[in-house]
Amino acid sequence: MKTALITGANKSIGFETARQLLQQGYYVYLGSRDIKKGEEAVSQLKLEGLNNVAPIEIDVDNIESIQAAGVLLTKKIKALDVLINNAGISGTMHPALETDINVFRQVFETNFFGVITVTQTFMDLLKQSAAPRIVNVTSGLGSLTLHNDPNWKYYGVKPASYVSSKAALNAYTILLANNLLNTPFKVNAVDPGYTATDFNHHSGPGTVPDAAARVVKAATLGPDGPTGQFFSDDNAPETGISPW
Template sequence: MKTALITGANQGIGFETAKQLSELGYYVYLGSRDKMKGLEAIRNLKNLGISDAELIELDITNINSIQNAKQILESKIESLDVLINNAGISGGPNQNISTGEIGNLRKVFDTNFFGAVETTQAFLSLLKKSDEPRIVNVSSELGSLAVHNSTQNPNYAIYDAYSCSKTALNAFTVMLANELRNTNFKINSVTPGYTATNLNHYTGTKTIAEGASVIVKYATLGKDAPTGNFFGEAGALDW
C-alpha cells in the first residue's frame, strides 16, 4: 500500500485530499499541529468509512516538531510515496507590499515557504526509498508573477505577503525538481483554485472536493509525467 503525508490535513483542502487519496488506496498520515483537531479529523474519516489514516502531530514552523514527526514516521514505514505541502496561512489584512508589516511578512513566509522547505528536507530520505516519490507543493494563482503582471484586479494587491510566499514556494519547486531531475521524483506546484475554505472566509467559488481533486491528480502522477511545473485544474500555468 502506498503512503502519503499531508501537512495541515485536519481541515479544509488537506482533509479532503486525505479522504480522496485514502479512497484511491493510499495509507494517509494527517499532519496537524493541533493534536485534538487532528484526532477529530481521524474520527471524521472513520465515520466516512476510511480507516487507513492516522495522525502525525506536526507543526511545520517548529523544526523540533518536524524532526519528531520524521522519527515517528520512520518507525512506522520504510518509505514515503507522497508528500503534500498543504499547510499555509493567509496572513490576514494589511499586506500591501509598500506598507505591510515586515513581521507579518516573515510570519507568512515561516509557514508557507520555510515550513514547506524544512518539512521537505526532513522527509526526503524516506521519499528517496520510494519507487515513485511524489511531492506536491500547494501553491496559488497568486504566486504567479505572470498573473500579477497582467491583471488589473485590485483584490490581488491585498494579499501581497501571501502572494510573495507562494512565488517563493514555486521557485523552491523548480530548484528541487531540477536537483532531482535524474531520479524518479515528480515535484510540482499545484493550485487548487479559488476554493471555499477558512483561508478566504469561505468566499471561494470552487468546492473543497474540486480543489482537492487537482492536488490528488498531481500527487498520483505516472512515471512519464512532467516534473518542475506549475499546474491548475486546466493544466500548466505560467510562473
C-alpha cells in the same frame, strides 16, 4: 500499500485530499499542528469506513515538531510515497508598503521555510519509494508573470505577504524539481483554485472536493507525468499549466 503524509490536513482541502487518497487505496498520515484536531479528523474518516489513516502531530513553524514527526514516521514505515505540503496561512490583506515586516516573516515561516524544512526532513523516506511524489500546494496568485499583466483578473491584488510567499514557494518547487531530475521523483506546485474555505472566509467560488482533486491528481502522477510544473486550472483553464 502506498503511503502519504499531508501537512495541515485536519480540515478543508487538506482533509478532503486525505479522504480522496484513502479512497484510492493509500495509507495516509494526517498531519496536524493540534494532535487533538488531527485525532478528530481521523475519527471522522474512520466513521466513513476509511480506516488506513493515522494522525501525526506536525507544526510546520516548529523545527522540533517537524523533526519529531520525522523520527516517528521513520519508525513506522520504510518508505514515503507522497508528501503534500499543504499547511499555509494567509497573512493580512495589506499591500506591499503597508504590510508589517513581522507579518512577512510569519507568513514566510509557514508557507516557505516550513515547506523546505518538512521536505528536507522526509527526503530520506521519500528516496526509499519507487515513485516518490512531492506536491507543494501554492496559489494562482504566486505567478509573477500574471501579476505584471494589467488584464489579469487578479491584477493589483493586495495581500503582499501571501503573494510573495507563494512566489517564493514556486521558485523552490522549480529548483527542487531540477535538483531531482533523472530520478523517479515528480515535484510540482498545485494551485487548488479560489475555493470556499475558512482560509478566505468562504469567499471563493470553488468547491473543496474539486480543489482536493487537483492536488490528488499531482500526487498520483504516473512515471510519464510531468515534473517542475505549476498546475492551475484557474490561471490556465485550457492547458492547466500556469505561467510562472
